[in-house]
Amino acid sequence: MLISLDWLSDYVDCPLSPERIAEGLTMAGLEVESVSLRHPQLKNVVTARIEAVEPHPNADRLKICLVRTGGPDDGELRRIVCGAPNARAGAVSPLALPGAELPGGIVREAKVRGEMSGGMLCSQKELGLGEDHGGIWILPENTPAGVPLDEALGLKDILMEIGITPNRGDCLSFMGIAREVAALGRTSARYPASVVPETGPAVESLTSVTLDDPQGCPRYAARVIRSVKIGPSPNWLKNRVESVGVRSINNIVDVTNFVMMELGQPLHAFDFNRLRDRRIVVRKAAAGERFTTLDSVERELDEGTVLICDGVGPVAIGGVMGGLNSEISPETCDVLLESAYFDPVSIRRTGRKLGLKTEAGFRFERGTDPAGVLRALDRAAGLMLEVGGGQVATGRIDVCPNPIDPAVIDLRVDRVNSLLGIHLSDDQAAEILERLEMRVEKLQPHRLRVTVPGFRSDITREVDLAEELARISGYDGIPVTSPAAEAHAADCDPRQMVRAQLKELLTGAGFFEVINYSFISSDALRMLGYSEGDGAPVPIRVKNPLSDEQAVMRTTLLPGLLNNARYNIDHRYENFRIFELSKIFLPRKEDLQAEEIHHLVGVMTGKRDPLPLYNDGDVDFYDAKGIVEHICEFLRIEDLRFRAEALPPWLDPSTSASVFVGGERVGELGGVHPQVREAFDLKRPLFAFRLDFDRLFALKGPLPVYRGLPKFPPVPRDLALIADERLPVEEPLDFMRSLKEPLLESIEIFDIFKSEQIGDGKKSIGYRLTYRAADRSLTDEEVNSIHGRLIAQVTARFGVSLR
Numbered sequence: 001m002l003i004s005l006d007w008l009s010d011y012v013d014c015p016l017s018p019e020r021i022a023e024g025l026t027m028a029g030l031e032v033e034s035v036s037l038r039h040p041q042l043k044n045v046v047t048a049r050i051e052a053v054e055p056h057p058n059a060d061r062l063k064i065c066l067v068r069t070g071g072p073d074d075g076e077l078r079r080i081v082c083g084a085p086n087a088r089a090g091a092v093s094p095l096a097l098p099g100a101e102l103p104g105g106i107v108r109e110a111k112v113r114g115e116m117s118g119g120m121l122c123s124q125k126e127l128g129l130g131e132d133h134g135g136i137w138i139l140p141e142n143t144p145a146g147v148p149l150d151e152a153l154g155l156k157d158i159l160m161e162i163g164i165t166p167n168r169g170d171c172l173s174f175m176g177i178a179r180e181v182a183a184l185g186r187t188s189a190r191y192p193a194s195v196v197p198e199t200g201p202a203v204e205s206l207t208s209v210t211l212d213d214p215q216g217c218p219r220y221a222a223r224v225i226r227s228v229k230i231g232p233s234p235n236w237l238k239n240r241v242e243s244v245g246v247r248s249i250n251n252i253v254d255v256t257n258f259v260m261m262e263l264g265q266p267l268h269a270f271d272f273n274r275l276r277d278r279r280i281v282v283r284k285a286a287a288g289e290r291f292t293t294l295d296s297v298e299r300e301l302d303e304g305t306v307l308i309c310d311g312v313g314p315v316a317i318g319g320v321m322g323g324l325n326s327e328i329s330p331e332t333c334d335v336l337l338e339s340a341y342f343d344p345v346s347i348r349r350t351g352r353k354l355g356l357k358t359e360a361g362f363r364f365e366r367g368t369d370p371a372g373v374l375r376a377l378d379r380a381a382g383l384m385l386e387v388g389g390g391q392v393a394t395g396r397i398d399v400c401p402n403p404i405d406p407a408v409i410d411l412r413v414d415r416v417n418s419l420l421g422i423h424l425s426d427d428q429a430a431e432i433l434e435r436l437e438m439r440v441e442k443l444q445p446h447r448l449r450v451t452v453p454g455f456r457s458d459i460t461r462e463v464d465l466a467e468e469l470a471r472i473s474g475y476d477g478i479p480v481t482s483p484a485a486e487a488h489a490a491d492c493d494p495r496q497m498v499r500a501q502l503k504e505l506l507t508g509a510g511f512f513e514v515i516n517y518s519f520i521s522s523d524a525l526r527m528l529g530y531s532e533g534d535g536a537p538v539p540i541r542v543k544n545p546l547s548d549e550q551a552v553m554r555t556t557l558l559p560g561l562l563n564n565a566r567y568n569i570d571h572r573y574e575n576f577r578i579f580e581l582s583k584i585f586l587p588r589k590e591d592l593q594a595e596e597i598h599h600l601v602g603v604m605t606g607k608r609d610p611l612p613l614y615n616d617g618d619v620d621f622y623d624a625k626g627i628v629e630h631i632c633e634f635l636r637i638e639d640l641r642f643r644a645e646a647l648p649p650w651l652d653p654s655t656s657a658s659v660f661v662g663g664e665r666v667g668e669l670g671g672v673h674p675q676v677r678e679a680f681d682l683k684r685p686l687f688a689f690r691l692d693f694d695r696l697f698a699l700k701g702p703l704p705v706y707r708g709l710p711k712f713p714p715v716p717r718d719l720a721l722i723a724d725e726r727l728p729v730e731e732p733l734d735f736m737r738s739l740k741e742p743l744l745e746s747i748e749i750f751d752i753f754k755s756e757q758i759g760d761g762k763k764s765i766g767y768r769l770t771y772r773a774a775d776r777s778l779t780d781e782e783v784n785s786i787h788g789r790l791i792a793q794v795t796a797r798f799g800v801s802l803r
Contacts, residue, residue: 001164003177004038004243006157011178012189018158024184028471030171031163038157038243041102041128042150048095048121049145051077053087058113063087065121067095070146081117086135092143093136094127096120103128129155157243167458169366173264176455183435183472192262194378200226200391207272207336211399212283216306217318219341219400220282221373223381224272226334228252228388237387246359251387252328252335255380257359264455265339265368265376266360268308268316269384270326272334277311280336282318289314293321293356305350306342319347319364320356335384339377341370341404344457369455370404407452407460414446416466421479424469432472433465495598495697498635499581502600502693505634509627511577511602516560518585519550524559527679529649537586540594553585553594557601558650558690562672562680565603569684575606577619581693598693602627603672605686621655624669624687628659631691636701637661641730642669650676651688659691661699667691712773714745715783719767719791720803722758729765732794736769739793743786745772764803 005018014021022032037043048067056062065087066077080095087093096102097119098109107120124130124137127149143152150156162177170176178189206224211217232238233254241248246257256267272278285291287303291314299317301307306318315326319342328335348365351357374396381392413429424432430440430448439451452459459465470478503513519542521527530536539552554560557580568576579602585594604619604627625642632640642657646665656670669689677686721732729749736747751766758764769790771783795801 001162001172001177002244003160003162003174004157004240005160007240007243008174008178008181010190011175011192012182012185013187014181014185016185018160021181022160025160025162025177025180027475028180028184029165030168030177030180032160033163034159034161036159036161037150038159039128039150039155041100042148042155044097044100044107045094045102045122045127045149046097047092047139047143047145047147047149047152048078048080050087050089050091050093050121052089056081056113056115058115062113064115067093067121068145069095078118079116080119080121081112081115082121082136084121084123084135086138087121090141091136092139092141092145094122094139094149096122096127102126129153154239159243166366169363169368169457170264170455172363172366173260174262176264179437183432186435189437191375192379194375194382196223196378196382196392197385198392198394200224200393203393203395203397206393207275207278207280207397209280209397209399210282211401212281213306214401216284216304216343216346217282217340218343218402218404219370219373219398220280221339221377221396221398222280223337223377223396224334224393225337225381225384225388226272226391226393228333228335228384228390230328230330230332230388234387237383250328250330252332252384255383255387256337258383259376259380260359260363263372263376263379264363265372266319266363267376267380268322268338268360269328270315270322270336270338271328271332272336273332274326275310275315275336276313279311280338281309281311282340283307283309285314291317292324293317294324294327295321296324299354302350302353304346305353306346308338317350317354317356318342320350320354320361321358333390337377337380337384339373339380341368341373367457369453369457370400371406371454374398404454406454409450409452409459409462409465410443411448411450411462411465412446413448415462416469419463419466420470421481422470422473422477424473428473429469432469435472436468495694498697498700499598499693502631502634503579503581505631506579506602506627509577509630511579511604514561514564514578514580515582516557516564516580517550518554518583519545520552520554520559521549522551524552525555527676528556528558529673529676540585540587555584555586556690557582557584557599558688559680561601561603561688562676562682562686565605565686566680566682569605569682574684575610577602577604579603600631600691600693600696601688603686603688605684618685619687621657621670621687624689625657628667628669628689628691632661632696635696635699636704637696637699638701649673655687659689661696664695664699666695666699710772710774712775712777715771715778715780717769717771717783717787718750719769719787719794720751721765721767721794721798721800722762722803723765723798723800725754725761725763727763727798727800732765732798732800733767735797736767736790736794739790741786741790743771743773743778743782744769744790746770758803 018035022035026032046069048069050065050067052066054064056064062081062083065080065082067080068077096107098107100107109118121136123133125133164171182189203224209220209222211220230250233248233251237254238248241254241257248254252269256269260266285301285305285307289301290298292298307314308316308318316322342364344365344367347361351361385392413426417423433440433450437453441449443449525536537555539555541552545551561580564578581600583596584599585596588595608616608619639662641660644657646658647653647656650673652671652673658665659667667690672686672688733747748768750768754763771778
């Protein structure tokens with residue numbers, strides 16, 4: 001909110017300096033973001049009287065003006081080189097002295113065609129105060145010389161940029177800021193006069209208002225001004241609206257903008273003769289109804305949008321923008337002036353859906369004063385009469401079927417003192433609230449009844465009044481104390497502890513952790529190779545996404561990591577390992593709340609060891625498999641299996657496997673499918689793994705218990721089988737373990753190979769079996785007997801032979 005201190009002084013007297021006013025407002029919760037001169041370019045620009053004009057000796061089109069910046073006897077004359085055709089003796093013109101910073105650059109004392117010039121006589125455009133640049137700016141003859149130009153023109157002003165929080169819509173006006181300054185300065189704000197000479201016919205004989213949407217528009221008031229003359233605004237009005245960055249249009253429109261900035265009540269002026277049937281109907285828009293607004297854009301309206309209509313169709317979107325079919329034009333002679341109160345929620349919804357941001361909508365969606373509708377209407381009607389002439393119809397139309405009563409709140413002063421830690425008496429609390437224009441009634445000791453004015457829609461509870469007391473009495477008066485409360489640390493979440501340990505484990509394995517947004521593109525699953533009907537969970541859509549790249553809640557962590565991988569590869573960092581251990585969000589059939597599951601996903605590419613000294617190749621399937629085995633070993637998970645089945649579409653089937661624990665699928669790993677790499681624009685092969693952390697946590701084994709070292713030696717035996725090359729090597733392994741031979745301590749695979757001697761379609765698998773007894777040394781006879789029995793069972797079960 002831009003505030004002119006010169007304009008503000010019309011409503012409140014404050015002896016404080018601009019800096020003190022800014023500090024007071026900021027400490028009261030209205031942050032003053034900047035304090036600046038309205039026209040900083042006019043510094044070092046003064047009025048000067050041209051005493052004489054001489055021809056330039058070296059240029060036909062230039063002149064030498066002898067100017068004086070004071071009275072007739074005030075100092076010597078300045079020589080100014082000037083090329084303006086209207087420079088003449090006796091004229092008063094702006095003079096930019098050396099050092100002045102004009103929009104076109106800094107003015108310096110310099111020679112012009114051999115003659116020294118001690119400044120520059122300026123046009124309006126050179127000063128940034130108009131578009132006229134046909135010559136120097138000739139000021140009125142009675143303008144004194146030597147006076148700063150902004151002071152001579154009445155433009156000397158200081159502007160404050162105030163950051164208004166969404167709950168303080170009452171401060172989006174000069175009167176709102178004046179009330180705050182008055183409360184801080186212990187004075188009173190002055191409201192502008194709203195005298196309207198009514199000389200025309202009764203307004204009811206000219207027009208009518210029908211309110212068919214009292215929810216969207218609880219109050220609608222109107223006046224009619226006839227025989228007005230549309231033209232430029234007088235200087236005082238134009239200066240006021242332009243001082244806060246509002247473009248001057250014409251006298252009637254400028255009045256509506258002036259009153260909006262003054263009182264915070266947006267108004268709208270209709271060309272009365274362009275209203276069909278000369279009446280107003282306030283209703284809701286029908287679904288798909290179309291309307292062309294003042295910016296010449298045809299818009300499709302949603303059902304429920306508040307529409308201001310004449311007897312035939314819409315003429316404005318209520319509280320947002322007027323229509324092209326009823327705007328004020330140079331031919332307008334009769335005006336219907338609207339002042340209304342609109343539902344803030346409805347205006348906010350309409351503005352968002354239509355993408356329309358207007359000064360009126362900005363105020364209506366934050367809440368205006370229902371009781372201020374008539375004050376603003378009368379103020380604007382009186383000003384229109386002043387600047388445009390004409391006649392104001394007798395009376396005004398005011399339709400308000402359900403009057404909005406001001407909030408009444410009982411305040412316990414002792415409760416406020418307890419909340420704030422201060423000591424306010426009943427009289428002090430009442431005096432502060434009355435300075436904020438609230439009506440206060442004393443009920444009993446330490447209890448007040450407060451009637452809140454309509455412009456303070458943010459005050460609805462006792463604690464809101466407590467905040468007002470703290471603001472105005474001064475936050476610095478609240479003592480700083482430490483809370484008398486015992487702090488107890490919460491119990492550690494075991495899942496959180498294991499997640500932290502896994503992150504540390506992966507960091508030790510050369511991985512970097514990444515953290516991505518929980519939102520992904522709606523195309524992410526398609527890019528991963530999923531299609532409709534393949535069983536992939538349908539992601540939850542975000543109602544108001546920040547962008548198309550964050551349109552749905554993620555059902556997998558993989559898209560984020562693949563985007564991270566692309567970013568690193570594009571920046572020529574091609575050897576890396578990254579992981580993310582975080583939540584995915586799955587929809588529930590009969591619950592609005594998403595199911596949140598922790599997944600662990602890792603991606604790796606490039607050299608196995610980036611140091612060239614250890615050039616042992618690129619990462620492959622077995623590196624990813626080794627990381628998964630390392631994780632499961634850390635979690636003490638047994639019966640871990642890898643099978644080339646139930647693979648997701650983002651994996652390359654030739655280098656991938658699903659991860660099973662005890663027959664339950666808990667993840668997958670392998671090479672990223674080439675088509676997926678192409679979809680994500682990945683220029684290098686990548687290997688990835690995905691694990692369901694919550695399932696792994698549920699399957700983790702117990703903490704290890706100490707066992708003493710074996711006292712008796714092991715007895716190893718090798719078993720070399722010739723089998724069909726399609727036989728998975730783990731099947732004989734699982735079979736031998738399932739026999740649960742008590743003396744069989746471990747089984748490992750130590751060799752797999754093929755050769756012509758073995759035969760086509762055959763392979764040799766070498767298993768190493770280790771036997772050990774806890775209470776004695778095993779004899780060869782014992783081991784040979786057990787081993788032979790195992791061989792017989794394996795060969796019979798799988799139809800294999802010994803090498």
